[in-house]
Amino acid sequence: MRSESVERLPDINLVDPELYSSGDPFAQWQWLRANAPVYWHPPADLPGFWVLTRYEDVRTAYQDSETFSSANGILLRPADHGDDPGGGRTLALTDPPRHRQLRGLVDNWFSLRSVRALESEMRDVTRHVIDEALAGETCDFVADIAARVPLYVICSMMGVPRSDWDYLLKLTSEAFGAGDPMTQRFAHLNILGYFEELQAAKAANPADDLVSVLATASVDGTPLTPDDIILNCDNLLVGGTENTRIAAAGGMLAFLEHPEQWRMLSQDPDLLPSAVEEVLRWTSTATHIMRTAVKPTTIHGKTIEVGDRVTFWLPSANRDDAVFENPDEFDVRRKPNRHLALGFGEHFCLGSVLARAELRILYAELLRRSIRVELAGSPAKLTSIVVNGPEHLPVRLTPAAD
Numbered sequence: 554m555r556s557e558s559v560e561r562l563p564d565i566n567l568v569d570p571e572l573y574s575s576g577d578p579f580a581q582w583q584w585l586r587a588n589a590p591v592y593w594h595p596p597a598d599l600p601g602f603w604v605l606t607r608y609e610d611v612r613t614a615y616q617d618s619e620t621f622s623s624a625n626g627i628l629l630r631p632a633d634h635g636d637d638p639g640g641g642r643t644l645a646l647t648d649p650p651r652h653r654q655l656r657g658l659v660d661n662w663f664s665l666r667s668v669r670a671l672e673s674e675m676r677d678v679t680r681h682v683i684d685e686a687l688a689g690e691t692c693d694f695v696a697d698i699a700a701r702v703p704l705y706v707i708c709s710m711m712g713v714p715r716s717d718w719d720y721l722l723k724l725t726s727e728a729f730g731a732g733d734p735m736t737q738r739f740a741h742l743n744i745l746g747y748f749e750e751l752q753a754a755k756a757a758n759p760a761d762d763l764v765s766v767l768a769t770a771s772v773d774g775t776p777l778t779p780d781d782i783i784l785n786c787d788n789l790l791v792g793g794t795e796n797t798r799i800a801a802a803g804g805m806l807a808f809l810e811h812p813e814q815w816r817m818l819s820q821d822p823d824l825l826p827s828a829v830e831e832v833l834r835w836t837s838t839a840t841h842i843m844r845t846a847v848k849p850t851t852i853h854g855k856t857i858e859v860g861d862r863v864t865f866w867l868p869s870a871n872r873d874d875a876v877f878e879n880p881d882e883f884d885v886r887r888k889p890n891r892h893l894a895l896g897f898g899e900h901f902c903l904g905s906v907l908a909r910a911e912l913r914i915l916y917a918e919l920l921r922r923s924i925r926v927e928l929a930g931s932p933a934k935l936t937s938i939v940v941n942g943p944e945h946l947p948v949r950l951t952p953a954a955d
């Protein structure tokens with residue numbers, strides 16, 4: 554059953570970044586789901602676009618990659634920023650058949666079997682990160698724990714020398730942090746510059762790692778160009794770190810706000826896999842994903858023309874009460890939990906198995922060592938329309954008394 558419609562039309566503005574740091578996007582999404590499931594968001598700072606907020610509509614559109622293309626970008630972008638430079642080149646920004654060919658190059662690295670083989674290294678990395686955080690009186694769960702585990706893991710998979718991991722941690726924090734746009738841009742250029750050198754080194758001297766795979770790969774008999782390799786490396790680094798960082802920290806915050814759920818987990822660690830699914834649904838860190846219509850289509854009577862941008866609002870789909878019972882409750886035992894936090898269809902998250910393992914191992918380590926986590930300040934949320942969740946989460950970690 555879909556919930557009663559909210560009578561009053563709230564001011565709909567989904568592209569104000571402040572909405573996600575200090576407002577209530579859920580009120581707008583709830584109204585849209587009930588009253589305007591295919592909503593034309595008028596142009597403002599960004600060109601106009603369609604908004605899909607219901608679970609079934611998002612899932613159906615996700616499955617139709619013949620109508621909805623990724624090649625013009627998957628995130629809303631101001632018109633004066635021009636086309637996304639990765640368009641038609643990176644895994645995330647290509648359509649079939651090239652998308653499948655590119656994905657085929659790296660899929661194996663992210664399979665269940667490959668991730669299982671990585672688990673003991675992931676556990677070591679996680680223990681090391683937690684030990685360092687325990688050494689201080691307080692820490693920022695986002696920067697000191699949640700950001701570091703996925704960054705170190707993807708660096709290891711990509712063949713980044715260990716001595717450079719903290720350099721890339723610094724660059725990714727600057728590129729995706731709250732700093733000024735110049736610092737962000739400069740850091741991002743440095744990331745691209747780093748991969749330019751690394752891919753050249755791996756092409757000359759390939760090893761058993763992801764950058765070597767890309768640096769020596771061909772699609773349809775044509776080697777990937779250095780630019781294609783660099784952009785795909787960037788895609789893997791960003792994909793591998795940003796969402797996992799926010800989901801891990803957002804999940805911790807959810808546990809701090811629902812201590813009975815953490816207690817339940819500590820009493821029954823077999824609940825960890827379903828708890829991780831609930832963390833993914835609850836945090837839904839990818840706020841929107843965009844497609845461009847390459848064929849005209851109609852959804853709920855609204856005509857979508859060729860060239861129209863269509864956006865999927867994943868946190869909204871994951872709180873749709875037509876699909877989830879008590880969607881606004883955080884419940885680590887939730888079953889079924891077929892959330893869309895990792896996308897769906899052709900572009901379903903390449904790192905889904907890895908992300909799930911990283912979250913599970915992180916919470917498992919905190920539970921196994923009975924580390925008490927308490928808030929040590931006010932959490933701050935990200936000011937962004939792309940990803941949502943904690944930007945800072947000050948905590949105090951206390952090891953269990955021996």
Ligand code: HEM
Nearest residue numbers: 644645792793796797800839894895896900902903904908
């Ligand atoms: C909690 C963590 C994560 C979340 C919430 C998340 C979310 C998503 C979503 C929603 C998509 C679909 C994009 C679309 O539909 O266009 C996606 C794709 C992708 N993700 Fe993740 N992701 C996570 C972790 C990871 C990790 C650890 C990696 C590791 C490399 C990764 C790499 C990618 C890549 C490369 C794609 C593009 C796949 C394609 O287009 O075929 N992600 N992710």
